[in-house]
Amino acid sequence: MSDSHFTAPTQFIEVDGVNYAYRRWGRKNSIPLVFIIHYRGGMDHWDPVMTDGLAEGREVILIDGRGVASSSGTPRNRAEDMADDIASVVRALGIPKVDVVGFSIGGFQAQELALRHPVLVRKVILLGTGPRGGDPWIDPKMAEVAPKAELGVDDFLFLFFGRSEEAKQAGRAFWARRHLRQDQDLATSPEVAKAQWELYQAYMVPAGSDKPYAHLNALKQPTLVVNGIEDIMIATVNSLYLGQNIPNAQVILYPDAGHGAHFQYPERFLKHAIQFLDD
Template sequence: MALDTDHANSSNFTDVNGHQIAWRSTGTGRPLLMLNRFRASMDDWDPALIGALARHHQVITFDSAGVAQSGGTVPETLEGAADIAMGLAKTIGLDKPNVLGWSMGGMTAQILAAKYGDEIGGVILAGTTPSFAIEGTVPVSNEWLGTATKEQNTPADMQFLFYADTDTSRAAGMASLERIGGGDAANGAASKTTMQTIAAQGAATRTFFFGEDGAFKKLGSISVPVLVANGDQDRAFAVENSVALVRTIPNAQLAIYPDAGHAFLFQHAEQFAKDVTEFLGSGFIANI
């Protein structure tokens, strides 16, 4: 079992495939390995979500190679990112961890589930997409991509990227930004990802988007329980893409959260954490 630390302030460092990987652990229970979004560091997880999950899980967050506190270079493919995630799990002694991947992390989690299914438990795919090579998917818009890849995002950018255009969702977004970074637009600024990191992650993600890595061809081989979750107004990856995942992955379950965008898991942190715990405990959410 991995060392339990103060999640907000203390990082551990472990060599994984020649990279010094920074990671944190909080809570007790079966390990839940968290795979983060594009250009985010550990500091960009909402404490409300981490705290809610940590009541029932040992929550492991980390910066992948070349990101924030971790050394090395960003992998050229998301399969490389999956290898680092699984390498970390093995190195720190996690026994068949469950996996939660958000956005880009959800793409990585798809690859991890297909490649390492015998070594993990259940998988949560949050606010993510399969390859756009799969029929019925909606490609991410140029407006969203252009905003996501700006050198620095303003609070207005963060609202556009992650929350629905409603009073309720905007208020939830403001509260989440305050929890994460004190309202600072550059939340996580002490370990902000560089433009080089952003470019490298973008290249790996584009390869996944257009099916050049062949990851989408392996979704049908996933045998672990999978929950696909999204906000009903995600500007990044439309609900249709979540439906495409559920159609393609055997026995996957779908959960859609109302009045919410890409960061539905922050807006609905308590309910989402409850659903994650129920799903990972039984392989099914009864009242959804």
């Protein structure tokens, strides 16, 4: 593996008049794993332990969505449209089938990608996310912190990590790792924040049905759901709703952890993800 999280070049591909930024590296001649990031995030918001660890056994592809960070275009405010964009980019790259990992709002997109483009997706990993119409509870302080123009390390610890000192230490270690790349992706714009907040609010409106998650029965791909035991961004109970309604799903909850449990326990997550993808 010649390239890595820190050295893979940022490339661009034009699809329907939009230049999408992406990076790809890892083992060729494998089913690529496409990463879809959280609210306002770009390619450098992933953990290099996670991306490089997974790239040892498969190709990984990071993508900035339409209008996000280094990609051009107007930001989307619907998960379905963002999922269709990802499918268009994957097909433009000449890739017939992918695995997908979606984190938070990226998990909404990953679900829609698997539901709307089932032939394209083999396996799904959902991190810190929930179903359409899930439990909308959030920590009241989250709505104050998450929209800040710039998040500092303390903001990130509050939003993504557990409350113990060990959890905070793991959060600071992640924060340092994710800033090691020299040519960082561009910051997202206020327009991205607005559009994605609209997406979040619309997606989490309770369905008001006696079977609110029945639509997940159509998601037939093997699915791994991972979260922390106390997610203040997208309530942890939503991970259980995913596990109960996706026919071939398994759920793992990490202790003393929140929204970014996979960042807090990167080595543990890597083992679980590799086992799931290789089975």
